[in-house]
Amino acid sequence: MKISQVILRHMKLDLLHPFTTSFATEYDREFILVEVRSEDGTSGWAESVAMPDPVYNEETVKTNWHMLEDYLIPILLHNDIQHPDELTEQYFAFIKGNYMAKAAIEGAVWDLYAKKQNQPLSSALGGTKKQIEVGVSIGIKDSVAETLKTIESRLSEGYKRFKLKIKPGWDIELIEKVRSAFPDIPLMADANSAYTLNDVDRLRALDDYQLMMIEQPLAYNDIIDHADLQAELKTPICLDESIHSLDDARKALKLGSCKIINIKIGRVGGLTQAKKIHDLCQDQGIPVWCGGMLESGVGRAHNIAITTLPNFVLPGDTAASSLYWADDIIEPEVTVENGWISVPDSPGIGYQPSLEKINKYTTYSRTYRT
Ligand code: OSB
Numbered sequence: 001m002k003i004s005q006v007i008l009r010h011m012k013l014d015l016l017h018p019f020t021t022s023f024a025t026e027y028d029r030e031f032i033l034v035e036v037r038s039e040d041g042t043s044g045w046a047e048s049v050a051m052p053d054p055v056y057n058e059e060t061v062k063t064n065w066h067m068l069e070d071y072l073i074p075i076l077l078h079n080d081i082q083h084p085d086e087l088t089e090q091y092f093a094f095i096k097g098n099y100m101a102k103a104a105i106e107g108a109v110w111d112l113y114a115k116k117q118n119q120p121l122s123s124a125l126g127g128t129k130k131q132i133e134v135g136v137s138i139g140i141k142d143s144v145a146e147t148l149k150t151i152e153s154r155l156s157e158g159y160k161r162f163k164l165k166i167k168p169g170w171d172i173e174l175i176e177k178v179r180s181a182f183p184d185i186p187l188m189a190d191a192n193s194a195y196t197l198n199d200v201d202r203l204r205a206l207d208d209y210q211l212m213m214i215e216q217p218l219a220y221n222d223i224i225d226h227a228d229l230q231a232e233l234k235t236p237i238c239l240d241e242s243i244h245s246l247d248d249a250r251k252a253l254k255l256g257s258c259k260i261i262n263i264k265i266g267r268v269g270g271l272t273q274a275k276k277i278h279d280l281c282q283d284q285g286i287p288v289w290c291g292g293m294l295e296s297g298v299g300r301a302h303n304i305a306i307t308t309l310p311n312f313v314l315p316g317d318t319a320a321s322s323l324y325w326a327d328d329i330i331e332p333e334v335t336v337e338n339g340w341i342s343v344p345d346s347p348g349i350g351y352q353p354s355l356e357k358i359n360k361y362t363t364y365s366r367t368y369r370t
């Protein structure tokens, strides 16, 4: 698979509604869109999920651009890759960290590879589901009333699982009121590392509300304290930020740091690694689900494809395009019907990136050639 051109585009899309987590409020989404082109003119697409600031993890849009331009693209342009697995397993292996940058280019190569095999990306990855169940991630709002109203709308749209962002002071009372208004909904909380072991009483109080899980309560790079915390909680801990590799997952499971893993393709360095973590969890009876990073339709398409693997047994965060964007950059947009997304069956990611829309939202771009 000779790749002769790589195009990086710096994109900026306005979010329809601001999204607040324990670490920041996002009003728009800046990201890098990656297009790889083979000699016959076929394009593969993916996006980097790094954020502009190092607030979710240490990567940023600029560090990703640097890694892509100075390391990853030259490797791709100067080697003949037979299968996308070779990238993370072989060619990128000497580069430490920078998982989101690696995933961005690896994902584009996976799309190209699937197109050349004339199969949907989901099947190329070994996925079999024809439709996937999805939930929704609800940011921190100005009031509990506003949160209740949002849940009400998402519930009426059919979403299968409701994830509330929490932080100290926006937690017990919020969950208590949501639970009493909606006694039976599949509910969970995501803290994005807002707590420490000193908060164990506060976190234990959340055990009373039948949460499916609590996501990443402690430090973004911790698996030790999480093991202590899990021993104190009935509610399963799900790790997000802390898991970057198959080895991280193996160690976290060995220590008992979590009972569920949120797999984000970007956070773990790409689809090949995501699949390996999925397989390990499947072998150990650990359920997984696919997290989101406020992706455009291109990233959303990748999330849909990986979710077709059998151990993605819990609804993920890949909600409909229309919850995020006035005008997504793919055609058709990702739609959710009664909480389900139909997996596309055309080759590759299965949605067509719209060059017209992409050009509209590109702030700058650069083309790299062999
Ligand atoms: O922790 O899962 C997270 C968004 C940005 C950064 C981190 C996270 C999130 C979300 C939103 O929860 C998921 C989505 O709707 O894409």
Ligand code: MG
Pocket: 190, 192, 215, 216, 240, 241, 262, 291
């Ligand atoms: Mg999370």
